[in-house]
Amino acid sequence: MSDSAPQLSFEFFPPRSAAQQVAFERARDRLATLQPAYMSVTFGAGGSTRDRTRETVLSIAEATGIEAAPHISCMAESDDDIEALLDDYRAHGIKRLVVLRGDRPSGSGAGVFPYAVDLVRFIRKRYGNTFHIEVACYPEHHPESRTPDDDLKHFRDKVAAGADGAITQYFFSADSYFRFVDEARSLGVSVPIVPGIMPITNYTGLARFSQMCGAEIPLWIAKRLKAWDDAGDRESIAAFGEDVVTELCRRLLDGGAPGLHFYTLNRARATLALCRNLGLDPQPAATGS
Ligand code: FAD
Numbered sequence: 001m002s003d004s005a006p007q008l009s010f011e012f013f014p015p016r017s018a019a020q021q022v023a024f025e026r027a028r029d030r031l032a033t034l035q036p037a038y039m040s041v042t043f044g045a046g047g048s049t050r051d052r053t054r055e056t057v058l059s060i061a062e063a064t065g066i067e068a069a070p071h072i073s074c075m076a077e078s079d080d081d082i083e084a085l086l087d088d089y090r091a092h093g094i095k096r097l098v099v100l101r102g103d104r105p106s107g108s109g110a111g112v113f114p115y116a117v118d119l120v121r122f123i124r125k126r127y128g129n130t131f132h133i134e135v136a137c138y139p140e141h142h143p144e145s146r147t148p149d150d151d152l153k154h155f156r157d158k159v160a161a162g163a164d165g166a167i168t169q170y171f172f173s174a175d176s177y178f179r180f181v182d183e184a185r186s187l188g189v190s191v192p193i194v195p196g197i198m199p200i201t202n203y204t205g206l207a208r209f210s211q212m213c214g215a216e217i218p219l220w221i222a223k224r225l226k227a228w229d230d231a232g233d234r235e236s237i238a239a240f241g242e243d244v245v246t247e248l249c250r251r252l253l254d255g256g257a258p259g260l261h262f263y264t265l266n267r268a269r270a271t272l273a274l275c276r277n278l279g280l281d282p283q284p285a286a287t288g289s
Contacts, residue, residue, distance in 0.1 A: 005280065006253055006257065006258065006259045006260060006280065007036075007037045007192075007194065007258060007259030007260075008034055008035075008036040008037060008259060008260055008261075008262070008275065008280060009036050009037055009038050009039065009040060009167075009194070009259065009260075009261045009262070010031050010034075010036050010039045010040070010261075010262050010264050010271065011039070011040045011041075011042065011196075011261060011262065011263050011264060012024060012027070012028065012039060012040070012041050012042070012056065012060075012264055012266050013041070013042045013044075013049075013265070013266060014041060014042070014043075014044075014049045014052035014053050014055070014056040015052070015056070015266070016052070020266065023266055023267070024056070024266045025059075025063070026268065027264060027266050027267050027268040028059075028060060028063065028064065029063070029064065030268035030272065031264065031268050031271060031272070032064040032066055033281075033282075034272070034275055034280065034281055034282065035066075035282055036066060037067065037259070038066065038067040038068065038069050038096055039060050039064070039066055039067070039068055039069070040068070040069040040070070040071060040096075040098050040134075040261075041053050041056045041057045041060070041068065041069070041070055041071060042071045043070070043071050043072070043073055043102070050085070053070050053071065054070065054085075054088070054089075057069070057070045057089075057094065058092055061092075061093070061094075067095065067096060068094065068096075069094070069096035069097060069098055069134070070089060070094065070097060070098070071097075071098040071099075071100055072085070072086070072097050072098070072099050072100070072119070072123075073100050073101065073102030073111065073119075074100070074101045074102055074111040074112065074113040074114070074115070074116065074118065074119050075102045075104070075111035076111055076112055077111070077112060078112055079112060079122070081112075082112065082119070082122070083126065086123065086126075086127060086131075089131075090127070090130055090131075094131075095130070095131060095132055096131065096132040096133075096134065097123070097131045097132070097133055097134070098134045098135075098136075098167065099116055099119050099120050099123065099133050099134070099135055099163070100116050100135070100136055101113075101114075101115055101116040101119075115154070115158075116135055116136070116158055117154065117157050117158045117161050120133055120135065120158055120161040120162050120163055121161045121162065123162070124161065124162035132164045132165070133162060133163045133164050133165075134163065134164065134165045134166065134167055135155075135158045135159070135163040135165075135166050135167075136166065136167060136168075136169065137155045137166045137167070137168050137169070137180070137184070137193060138151060138155075138168065138169045138180075138214070139168050139169070139171050139176040139177045139179070139180035139195075140169070140171055140173075140176050140214060140215060140216055141214065142169075142214065143213065143214035152180075152183055152184060152187060153187070155184060155189070156184065156187045156188065156189050159189050159191055163191060164191055165191045165192045165193075165194065166189075166191060166192070166193045166194070167194050167195075167196050167261045168180070168193065168194070168195050168196045168261075169196055169213060169214070169215055170195075170196045170197060170198035170215050170263060171195075171196075171215055171216070172215075172216065172217060172218055172221060172244070172245075172248060173216070173218065174248055174251040174252055174255065177195050177252060177255075177257070178255055180193075181193050192258040192259070193257075193258070194257065194258055194259045194260065194261045195252050195257050195260060195261065196261045196262075196263060197245065197248070197249060197260050197261065197262050197263065197274070198215075198245075198263045199241060199242075199245055199262065199263070199264075199265075199270035199271055199274060200221075200225070200237065200238075200240070200241025200242075200244060200245055200270075201234075201237065201238055201241055201265075201267070201270050202229070202234070202237060203222075203225035203226055203228070203229035203237060204229060206225070207222070207225075207226075221244060224240060225237055225240070225241075228240070238270070241270070242270065242273050242274065242277070245270075245274055246274055246277040246278065249274060249278055250278060253278070260280075262274070
């Protein structure tokens with residue numbers, strides 16, 4: 001790949017069982033062959049996976065040498081908790097964070113900081129430029145936002161507070177991304193806005209998650225996926241999904257997207273196929289899951 005190749009990054013979740021650990025390590029090692037700029041690791045609702053997020057992040061750095069970035073949320077109980085975690089990451093050489101508000105587990109109140117902007121401010125004040133900070137943004141607008149304009153302004157404020165870059169929620173309409181980027185630029189946001197890409201490999205899980213996070217599955221995609229899902233035809237879903245998402249990524253890159261951030265769900269196959277189709281694999285990829 002040339003120096004001007006788009007920046008790739010891959011997101012994982014912390015494994016919850018021995019079998020998931022094996023699947024994660026396999027996906028991690030296979031995706032490392034694509035030489036991404038970094039790999040990130042989510043945390044569970046309410047920060048419930050804090051220790052596993054930490055272990056997973058440190059294992060990426062150690063096993064692959066690729067930069068690893070923990071997701072950090074506002075859901076800690078105190079400033080001291082967050083400082084202890086960030087001190088620990090700093091001591092282990094972690095230099096990049098994905099900073100989020102997080103979703104509250106049902107029945108619990110807000111964390112120590114009400115919004116991601118507050119946590120970004122805290123980290124900049126306490127740690128200066130120790131960490132490169134990514135934040136989240138929403139081309140189809142965050143489900144809790146009062147209006148799309150409000151959401152955009154909150155995104156602008158988060159960047160003004162010190163974010164170096166942003167990763168979008170996934171979407172299947174390239175136009176929503178291009179419009180969002182134009183609108184953010186017109187508000188003075190100049191940091192890279194990297195589209196988050198969700199490979200399509202099934203229908204039921206994707207529909208449920210999209211409903212929760214406010215991402216639209218266009219009707220022409222949903223109807224096909226649902227029909228194949230009802231018929232138990234996973235191969236058609238995977239082939240169609242690969243086709244649709246490759247085309248989406250191609251449009252995004254042709255239109256100037258600075259990179260692609262893949263929600264891998266700890267599986268390599270679909271992401272490898274997409275990167276291969278886009279000519280982003282530096283070496284021939286093996287097959288398998
Ligand atoms: P914020 O930026 O704080 O925004 C949340 C809502 O509040 C928005 O509607 C915004 O418009 C509004 N808002 C912001 N500031 C203000 C203000 N000052 N006054 C009033 N309203 C305001 N979730 C997890 O649980 N774990 C993860 O690891 C995780 N990783 C993610 C990675 C990416 C790339 C993305 C896109 C999302 C991720 N999420 C994760 C989901 C995320 O935590 C949720 O979408 C959450 O609801 C919002 O997080 P945020 O950081 O965007 O919040």
